[in-house]
Structures are given as C-alpha cells and as structure tokens.
Amino acid sequence: MTSVALAVTDGMLHFELALAAEVFGSAPPALAGAWYRLAVCGPRPVRVGRFRVEPDHGLDHLARAHTVIVPGWADVDVDPPADLVEAVRAAHAAGARVASLCTGAFVLAAAGLLDGGRATTHWAHTAALAARHPRVTVDPDVLYVDNGRVLTSAGKAAAMDLCLHLVRRDHGSSAANAAARRLVVPPHRDGGQAQFVTAPVPEPGHHPLADLLPWAIERLDRPLTVADLARQARMSARNLGRHFRAVTGTTPLRWLLAQRIRLAQELLETTDDGIDIIAAATGMGTAATLRRHFNRTVGVPPDTYRRTFRARARLAG
Template identity: 80%
Template sequence: MTTVALAVTDGMLHFELSVAHEVFGTVPAGVPDPWYDLVVCGPDAVRAGRFRLEPDHGLDRLPYADTVIVPGWADVDEAPPADLLDAVRAAHEAGARVVSLCTGAFVLAAAGLLDGLRATTHWAHTRVLAERHPRVTVDPDVLYVDNGSVLTSAGKAAALDLCLHLVRLDRGASVANTLARRLVVPPHRHGGQAQFVATPVPAPGNHPLAGLLPWVLERLDEPLTVEDLARQARMSSRNLGRHFRSVTGTTPLQWLLTQRIRHAQELLETTDDGIDSIAAATGMGTATTLRRHFNRTVGVPPDTYRRAFRSRTHPHATTPARGLPGE
C-alpha cells in the first residue's frame, strides 16, 4: 500500500483538494485491494474556500508519506506559510514524490523544489511564477510536467490528468483506465521517463469525431489510412484533418499512432505477448516498426519498457511503502 498525503493549510483551493481526495481516497469498483492509504496533513483546522477541514495529522507527518500532494494555492501574491514549506521540503528530502496541482506549484517553487526544473501551473499565473522564481523553467502550454520525484500540473481539469498519470505509473494502464471510466473522463496513458509532458486527449462529447474515434480504437490492429477514416466519418480527407486539429490538436495519422503506442504499452504491461504479436495487435505490422515508433515516442525500446514497468510494480522489487508512525 502506498501512502498519499495531502498537504493542506488555510488558503488551499477546494477543487484540486477534492480531485486528489477522490482519486486516491476511494477504491474504484473492479480494482483489487489494496488501494492508496490517503491521509490529510495540516494544522488543527483548515479553511479551503468555504469548507472547513479537519486534518488527520500535522504537517510534521509529511516525510513519512510516499507521495505528497499540494493542492492549489488560492492567493499567489501571498507567501505560503513557513511550516508548510519546511514540511514539503522535508518530505522531498526524505524521498517522497512531491506533486503540486494548479497553483500549488507556487508552494513547491517557494520551497526550492523546482529550481533547475521544468514546471507548469495554471496558465493565468505562469508569468508570475516565472518572474518570481527565475531558476524555474515555466512552461505555460502543457497539462502537466513529470520530473520523476517532482511533478506539477496546470489548472483544474489538468489536476485530474496528473492524478490519473500517477495512478498509471503506480498501478498500470488497466487500473488507470478503470478509474478513468468511473470518473467519466478520458485516460491519459502516456509513458515517460524522468520528465514527461502530456498531450491533450479529446473528451467525449457531441463533436464531429465522436462516432469515429471509438470506431478507430476498436480497429487498431487494422492498417487504417486517412482515407479509411474519412470514409467512415463521411467527410473529405481535408475536412477530417481540420476536425482532428480542432478536436485533438493533432493530425489524424499522429493521433492514430499515439493510440497504437498506448495500446502497445498496455499490452506490454498486462500480457506476456511477444513483440511481433504486439506489433500485429497494434497495427504496426512488424516488430521493427513498433520498436522504432515506440522508442521515438516513449524514449525506450518496448522490451526495456516492459522490464522497467514490471520491476516497478512487482511487490518484491519496490521499496516498502512508508506508512505513518503508529499505522
């Protein structure tokens, strides 16, 4: 079991706090136990928006958690309290993975955890973050940034994207997908190494590609072309490309390749199928083609990815979770 601690104090944004609590504090239906051990750490009583919160532990317990999450900080013009900064810094020094949601990046930056790293926050505050902390490389155009032990997200919905990314890293694509379905949101199943930036995925809805995208996902093993997609969508290839740009932010072929890579990741994580079989199942054709695209997209070859994932998730290959004293 992995301990996740929410670091809270007066002035936290309740939406981001609730997102983290929903993801890590509720066992999704269909997912085997154990789930995360979620605790809330803060002063005696905390005001988050109009809500009053009673933490489980003081901030001094943060260093005992495996993952520490700092929700959004409401007033970015106000310096975060010293005890919060000290506790977050101590948790990082103790080996915890430290995560900020939305403007929680201002807390991590003030604690010195983002110096020399790439980071993001809500787009409306990226300029202020960059000016106030010049040693941080602030990227205003991404959903979240993963530096390994320190992760930051943009605002609101991107906080959920990052939380799902954490679940995927810890529990794999299958569990992350199950959780995403329960939350009625699209899963973000990208792989990544020390640093990773996500690509937006279109949400379900009434758009021109709403019927096409599920159709494609059911046929990833087929050699689909842009003309095949346009024919299924009953539009010209030019109109298809325009709608793909609008809905997904990319081209039809690039979106299709991304879905093939995602499916390959899931098969590498959940099956013992050989690379040739996975190449066929994902429409890559040959193992050589799969390896080339996978290495370019994910950063490592498929075999390396499979070994790294299984060593991370095997119960005897990981460091035991650090539960809080007395638990």
C-alpha cells in the first residue's frame, strides 16, 4: 500500500486540500484493499481557509511517505513558512515523490525542487512564479507537469487532473477510471489551461460535441477520419475543428489518438490480448503503429507497460 502525506500549514487553500483527501483517502469499492494510506501532516492545528484542521502527524512525517502532496498556497506574495519548505525538501531527499496542487508550486520552488525543470501553476500566477524563480521553466498552458518525482498542477480543477494522473501511474487506467466515476469527473482531460483563460468550458452534455464524443469512443476500432466525425456531427470539418478546440482544447485527430492510447492502456492492463489484437481493437491498424504512438505518448513500449502494471497488481494482491 502506498502512503500519501498531505502537507498542511496556515494559509493553505481548502479546496485543493479537500480534493486530494477525497481522491487518496477514499478508494473505489473494488480497490479498497490496494488503495493509499493517507496522513495529514502539519506543525500544529492549522487554519485552512475557513476550517480548522487537526494534523495526524508533524511535518517531519512527510519524509516517511511515498508521495507528498502540497495543496495551494493562498498568499503567493508571501514566502511560504520555512519549516514547511524544509520538510518538503527533506521528504524529496528521502526519496518521496512530491506533487503540488495549484499555487503549491511556490512551496516546491522555494524548496529548490523545480530548479532546472519545467513546472506549472494557476495561470494567474505563472508570471509571478517565473519572475521569483528564474531557474524554473514555467509553462502557463498545461494542466499539469510530470517530471517523474516532482509534479505540479495548474489551478483548481487541474488539481483533480493531477491527482487522477497519480492514481493512473500507481494503479493503472482502470483504477483511475473507477476513481473518476466515483467522483463524477472525467478521468482525463486533453488540452491545457490556456483554454480556460478567456472563455468558459461548456458544461458536460451542453455543447455541440455532446453526442459526437461518446459515438466516437464506441467506434475506436474503426479508422475514423475528420470527415467521418464532421459527417456524424452534421457540420463542416472547419466548424468541427473549432468546436473541438473549445470543448477539448485539442484537434479532432489528437483527441482520437488520446482515446485510442487510453483504450490500449486499459486492454494492456486487463487482458492477455496480443499487441496485434489490441492494435486492431484501438483502430491503430498494426502493432508497429501502436508501438510507435504508445511509446511516444506514454514513454514506454506497450509490452513494458503491461509488465509494469502486472507486477504492481501482483504486489497489491
């Protein structure tokens, strides 16, 4: 069982803290025995937004966790507390994976964990993060950044994206999908936070692609084209592309590829089907095509991915 520690102190944002506690503290029913062991760590009873939080352990307990989550930091114009920064630095040095949610990136940056790497935070504060920490490459457009043992997310809802990404890394796509279903949120969102800066995201089920997206997901084994999607949506290819950008933050073909890769991950985790069969089931055509796209997107070949998650399943069992 993987341990997750939430680092809390006065001045944290309650939304991100509650979100992380819900994801890592409540297992989907089918995965209860293999879920996370959650601890809340802080120097003393603290004020988080309007709430009083009683930590389970002191900040020194962070160094004993497999994963440390740093929620959003409310006042980015003020340096985060030195004891929090030092505890996060010590946890990373002890081998913990450290992730920040929203403006928690300012804590990771103060600890030096973002130096020389790429990171993100809420789009309203990316300029401040870059100015204060010039050794950090701040990307204002993405929902989250995964650098292996150091991860950062953009604001608010993107914190959920990162938490589910961690679940996907630890337990696989099926577990992340189950967690997302329990929370009634998408298991994965394509695109970046730039799409949220100037225009709101359409409500689920109330946008021009509400019928098209499920239709396409049910037909991933077919060689769907932009023309096929446009025909089904009863709009021109140009209008289709515009609506895809507004709703998903990406193009129709990139969205299709992301769905095919996600389906391939689930089949690799849950079946013994050969790569040729999975390539056909995901509309990739050939094993070579699947391997090329999978390796480029996920970072490892399909066979390695399958072995990794089979090994984790044995350990969890």
